Amino acid sequence: MIEIQITRKLHGADGELNLQFETRIKPGELVTIYGPSGAGKSSVLRMIAGLLKPTSGKIIVDGQVWVDKNEKIDLKTASRDIGMVFQEYSLFPNMTVRGNLEFALQKGQPKNVVAEILALTQLENLQDKKPALLSGGQKQRVALARALIRKPKILLLDEPLSALDSGMRAKLQDYILEYHQKFNLTTILVSHDYNEIVKLSKRVLLLEGGMIQKDGPPKEVFSSPIG
Amino acid sequence: MMDLAPFYLTLKLAFFTTIVLFVLGIPLAYWLAFSRWRPKIIVEAIVGLPLVLPPTVMGFYLLLAFSPENAFGRFLDNYLDIRLVFTFPGLVVASVIYSLPFMIQPLQSGFRMLPHVLTEASYTLGKSRFITLVHVLLPNIKGAILSGCILTFAHTIGEFGVVLMIGGNIPNETRVVSVLIYNEVEAMNYEMANFYSLILLIFSFLVLITVYVFQYKRADSSIFR
Numbered sequence: 001m002i003e004i005q006i007t008r009k010l011h012g013a014d015g016e017l018n019l020q021f022e023t024r025i026k027p028g029e030l031v032t033i034y035g036p037s038g039a040g041k042s043s044v045l046r047m048i049a050g051l052l053k054p055t056s057g058k059i060i061v062d063g064q065v066w067v068d069k070n071e072k073i074d075l076k077t078a079s080r081d082i083g084m085v086f087q088e089y090s091l092f093p094n095m096t097v098r099g100n101l102e103f104a105l106q107k108g109q110p111k112n113v114v115a116e117i118l119a120l121t122q123l124e125n126l127q128d129k130k131p132a133l134l135s136g137g138q139k140q141r142v143a144l145a146r147a148l149i150r151k152p153k154i155l156l157l158d159e160p161l162s163a164l165d166s167g168m169r170a171k172l173q174d175y176i177l178e179y180h181q182k183f184n185l186t187t188i189l190v191s192h193d194y195n196e197i198v199k200l201s202k203r204v205l206l207l208e209g210g211m212i213q214k215d216g217p218p219k220e221v222f223s224s225p226i227g
Numbered sequence: 228m229m230d231l232a233p234f235y236l237t238l239k240l241a242f243f244t245t246i247v248l249f250v251l252g253i254p255l256a257y258w259l260a261f262s263r264w265r266p267k268i269i270v271e272a273i274v275g276l277p278l279v280l281p282p283t284v285m286g287f288y289l290l291l292a293f294s295p296e297n298a299f300g301r302f303l304d305n306y307l308d309i310r311l312v313f314t315f316p317g318l319v320v321a322s323v324i325y326s327l328p329f330m331i332q333p334l335q336s337g338f339r340m341l342p343h344v345l346t347e348a349s350y351t352l353g354k355s356r357f358i359t360l361v362h363v364l365l366p367n368i369k370g371a372i373l374s375g376c377i378l379t380f381a382h383t384i385g386e387f388g389v390v391l392m393i394g395g396n397i398p399n400e401t402r403v404v405s406v407l408i409y410n411e412v413e414a415m416n417y418e419m420a421n422f423y424s425l426i427l428l429i430f431s432f433l434v435l436i437t438v439y440v441f442q443y444k445r446a447d448s449s450i451f452r
Contacts, residue, residue: 051347077350090348094366103362104352143348150353 001026002154002186006047006057006067010210012038019043019210027062030180030187032197034221035207041190042087044207045156048188049084050077061153083147085160089139091131097142098127104149113149120182121145121175137168141175148179155180157189161196173199194222229422232399233407240315240403241383244322248330248379249372251323256334257360275332277325286392289321293393313395318403321393322383329378337371338364370441377441381434384427 002025010017019040025031033041046052048059050066053074059067066075091100101114118124123145131139140160147155157176161169177200180187191197197204197218204221206214214221259271277285293311294300303309311317341364349359365372387405394401396410404423411420 049347049351051350077347078353078355080351081353082351084348084351086344086348088342088344090342090344092345092349092363092367094363103349103354106353146352156351 001062003058003060004044004048006044006054006059008043008047008052008055010040010043014038017210021047021207021212023205023212023215025186025188027186028184029203030185030189030201032189032191032201032204032218033207034192034197034204037192039207040210041207042158045084045158045188045190048154049082049156050075050080081150081153082156083150083152083154084156085140085143085147085158087159087162089131089136089143089163091134091139091142091146093131096128096130097123097134100131100142100146101149104146106150109150117145117148120179121148135168137164137172140164140172144172144175144179148183148185151183153186155185155187157187157191159190159192161191162193169193169196176200194218198222229419230407233402233404234426236315236399236401237384237403237405240318240322241380243319244326244383245330245376245380247319247323248326249376252327252330252334252375253360253365256331257338257364259331260335260338275328278328282325282386282388283392285325286321286389289324289389290392293317293320312393313397313401315394315400318390318394318401321389322386325386325389326379326382329382330375333371333375333378334368337368340371341367370444373441374438377434377438381431385431 004025005022007018007020010019017038017040021040021044023031033044035041043052047054047067054067054069056069057067058065058069061081065071065073066080067073091097092103095103098114098118101117102111105111105113118127121141121144123142126134126138126142131142134142140163143160161172164172173196176187176189179185180200189197189200191200202217204214204216204218205212206221255274259267259274290312291297292299293303295304295310295312300312303311309316311320345363345367346359349363354362385405386403387409390401390403391406391409394403394406396402396406402410404427408420408423408427411417411423
């Protein structure tokens with residue numbers, strides 16, 4: 001179980017915004033955060049990852065405290081058991097595909113995990129290529145594979161498919177769904193693509209004006225007006 | 228008769244200066260590139276000073292600082308048994324300070340030009356800052372590292388004012404090529420002065436060509452697009 005209750009003031013194009021985000025996510029759930037741009041979707045993900053500090057609040061993951069501002073606890077990103085795929089391409093240009101995956105191995109993790117994930121994600125034929133030679137879709141597939149190496153407690157996907165064309169996007173959605181089910185990964189996806197959300201998740205959080213306005217299955221959330 | 232000792236000494240000085248600056252430069256440039264501490268601009272200005280200050284001014288103050296007559300020099304002399312005035316180690320220390328911007332600025336801009344998402348991705352993979360620096364950042368700013376090293380090396384070879392102030396003109400200890408050329412001119416020995424000067428001129432020209440070739444190569448590579 002993931003318990004999140006965080007606040008932070010955000011400065012965006014439309015001025016200041018008080019982000020107040022509170023929710024619980026069950027193990028193995030795939031939840032989408034949806035909302036207009038500037039609503040703080042990515043900021044929520046970044047605070048879960050520890051890349052952005054909340055002003056106050058708590059994040060508790062399976063009983064382990066990641067953030068408790070009252071107790072002055074705010075774990076470094078590296079100490080949080082997460083996998084994250086970013087909107088921008090984030091593969092390390094100096095390493096091959098395989099090198100990127102090997103870099104993600106944790107201390108004591110057997111090396112054959114890399115081969116296993118390469119096989120699962122059907123990236124074996126690309127393993128010796130440098131990222132510069134890959135297409136956008138391939139890069140994000142590798143980034144997803146890299147995030148899976150450590151078998152994280154939470155997988156954070158920050159609009160990873162938004163730069164891809166629709167064909168590639170549909171393919172990668174299938175991959176995300178497949179890995180999510182195979183590893184029973186608790187996954188939080190930021191997306192503003194309606195079809196993607198309906199296809200991937202059973203639960204949507206509608207974030208607007210810094211607060212969760214709606215929380216439920218996609219059909220319900222998208223069928224009724226806000227209020 | 229051509230005197231080779233100053234050439235050897237100059238190369239030795241440039242070599243040690245580059246090594247020391249490389250080791251000091253990486254953490255300093257990293258800090259300057261990523262720290263959000265506002266007063267860091269003071270440090271940036273200090274690093275950039277050798278670009279605008281007459282070398283004699285820098286040499287003069289270093290001479291005062293290193294002199295055993297003064298507190299810092301006396302401390303080095305009494306407690307560490309180090310004498311920096313008119314010695315080779317003193318030249319290295321002075322050169323390191325004098326060439327600081329030539330190493331720091333390329334490294335700093337190299338760090339800044341890297342997409343920040345690479346660093347963040349590394350952290351989300353459970354990697355520490357140090358591991359990220361060594362395995363992700365440094366390998367991706369190879370061009371900047373090379374530029375910094377080459378420029379530092381070349382700049383040290385071209386030093387004159389600082390060297391003369393702090394090192395004087397002691398054969399095999401502090402007489403580098405630029406000082407040697409000065410000596411030859413003073414002695415009206417224009418032929419030798421011309422000969423030594425030409426070597427430095429060609430060397431400097433080749434160094435700059437090399438740096439630009441690497442810079443163009445870096446601009447052409449599309450890895451971050």
